[in-house]
Amino acid sequence: MPNVPETPESTSSSKNGWLHVLAKVGPTLFVMLVLASGWLAVHQINTGGVSESDEQVAEDPTIPDSLTLPQGKLVAGRFETVPAQMQAVEHVHTIPGRIRYDETKHVDVKAPMDGILSEVLVTPGEEVQAGQLIAVIRSPEIGQARAEVLKRQKEREIAQQVLERELAISKNLEQMSLMIEDQQSVEEIESAFSNRALGSYRQGILSSYARMRLASELLEKIQPLADSGSVSGRSIRERQAERQLAETEFRTARDQAAFQADQARIHAEANLSEADRQLNLAWQSVEMLLGYREDKSTVNLGNEKALARLEVRAPFSGSVESRAFANNERVSRGDSLLVLANTDSLYVAANIREGDWSAVSLSRGTLISVMVPALDNRVFEARVHYFGREVQSNTNSIPLIAKIENDEGLLRPGMFVRVTIPIGKARQSLSIKPESVVQHENQSFVFVDESDGTFKRVDVSTGHASDDWVEVTQGLEPGQLVVTHGAFLLKSELLLQGEE
Known part of the structure; x- marks a missing residue:
């Protein structure tokens, strides 16, 4: 396309267009410029001419690392120090x-059987001693158990008497045998044992002994006649046979009596031992129901009321914590009567x-x-x-x-x-007192006494702590005097100086 040369008329039209646009937006730009200038002026007045960097410095004043207190504050603060030292610290x-x-030592005293709670002798909060009577229950079950004790006691008494009689008979038989060995007469033996127990052995032994002595006497009388020929040899032999038979019967009777007496004694001893065992078992049944060992020498088993009386006693010394029943209430086996502690x-x-x-x-x-x-x-x-x-x-x-x-x-x-x-x-480590450690902005530090009233802040890292010591893992050396009493006061003074 061929270039068209600019003419004076076209240039004049372009200039007129730009002037027309500037005339339309010019007032708006002027207003915005005025507003911006006003805002900058107000901001300068409010900030007082301080820059942002200066403002940041003003908001974060530097806290000093040490401070020196006048004598008056040293006396008033009563500062105390303890040297950092090696201690066994246990976490x-x-x-x-x-x-x-x-x-x-906390027992729920329960009813051992069914019955009537006739008496409760203690109240909650009361102190009791071991073995003290705390309640009484009337129960036929304990009555039956004690009645069994009475029965076994009688059986033992009978067994004891039988044994004593058997022992007496055995002893008397031994003494009789000694008199027989001495060939004393039947009359003398009967006289000696007229009032002494021999049981059924008396007649058997004495009768056979009397026949043996009679046969011996007849043989002795007929012996001289046999020598003179007045009596035949057959008669002599008959007398000798009779005497030998009588002696055999006597020895048999005596040996049988000794054996039977010994067996009777052994049997009586066994019966007494069995009676003792049954009596002990009866007592154990009673004591199991009672829950304590009863004094057998003083217990009253003389009447039905005493037999049915169940005494509940304290198993140890303590206080009554609670009570569940009142007097004359019916209780069942296992019911909680009292709590003792x-x-x-x-x-x-x-x-x-x-x-x-x-x-x-x-x-x-x-x-x-x-x-x-x-x-x-x-x-x-x-x-x-x-x-x-x-x-x-x-x-x-x-x-x-x-x-x-x-x-x-x-x-x-x-x-x-x-x-x-x-x-x-526990382990050995450099340690200080727990009250020495103070904190500010999540940093733990202590104050080291540098003498002449000057105290230096030292940042520390701590480890394990106990009631008496705190482990220091970083920041201190052994022997440095660390403030204990007054550390918080020093922290306050340090912060005040930083603000100033």
Whole structure:
């Protein structure tokens, strides 16, 4: 396409178009420029001419690393220091727990049988002694058990008398045998044993002994006649046979009597032993129903009322925690009559969770601290009694039971406590007192005494902590004097100086 040369008329038309556009938008641009200038002026006035970098410096003043206090503040602050030193620090952990009864000293006294609760001799809160009478029950069951005791006592008395008689007979038979060996007469023997027990053996032995002596006397009388020929030899032999037969009968009777007497004695001894066993079993039945050992020498079994009386006695010294029945109420076997507890020593129960299972290695008897919030955060000592063997599925923890003494009677079952247990083994490390460590903006630091009233802030990193010491892993050297009492006051002074 061929170029068309610009003419004066076309150039004039273009200039007129730009002037027309500028005339339309010019006022709007002027207004916007005025507004921007006004905003900059107001902002300059409000900031006072301070730049953003200057403002940042003003908002973050630098806190000094040390401060020097005048003598007056040194005296008023009463600052104390302890040198950083090597100590055996053991990591501890505090867990919640509860005071509980000692299970071995908390007994639910129950009715051993059916009956009528005729008397309750104690009230809740009352102190009782071991063996003290606390309630009385009337029950036919205990009456029957005691009646069995009476029966067995009579049987034993009879067995004892039989044995004593058998022993006397055996002894008398031995003495009679000695008199017979001395060839004393029947009259002398009968006279000696007229009032002494020989049982059924008296007639058999004495009769055969009398016949033997008679046969011996007849033989002795006929012997001289046989020598002179007045009596035939046949008569002599007959007398000799009679005498020998009489002696045989006597010896048989005596041996049989001795054997039977010995057997009767043994049988009587066995009967007495059996009577003793049956009597002991009867007493055991009574004592099982009573729940305590009854004094056999003083117990009254003379009437039916005494037989049916069941005395409930305290198994140990303690206090009555609760009472369930009133006088003359009917009770059944197994009903809870009273709850008796001894709170001189109690248990502390807490749960060792998974993160603290290293504490399970603690041996029995290890001392732990127990803090009781209800007693103004007083701290008591307890000793580890045992750890549970089973992990509780709902809490993934193991129960810890510790024994705590309650000599002052301040602790009560159910109290909430905080239990401090050691975790792992103690180790030697550079340590300071826990009250020396203060914090600001998540940074732990201490104050080191540089003498002449000057204290320097030193940032530290801490490790394991116990009630007495805190491990310092970074920031201090052994021997540096670290402020304990007054550290918080120094922190306040340091922050005030930073603001100034």
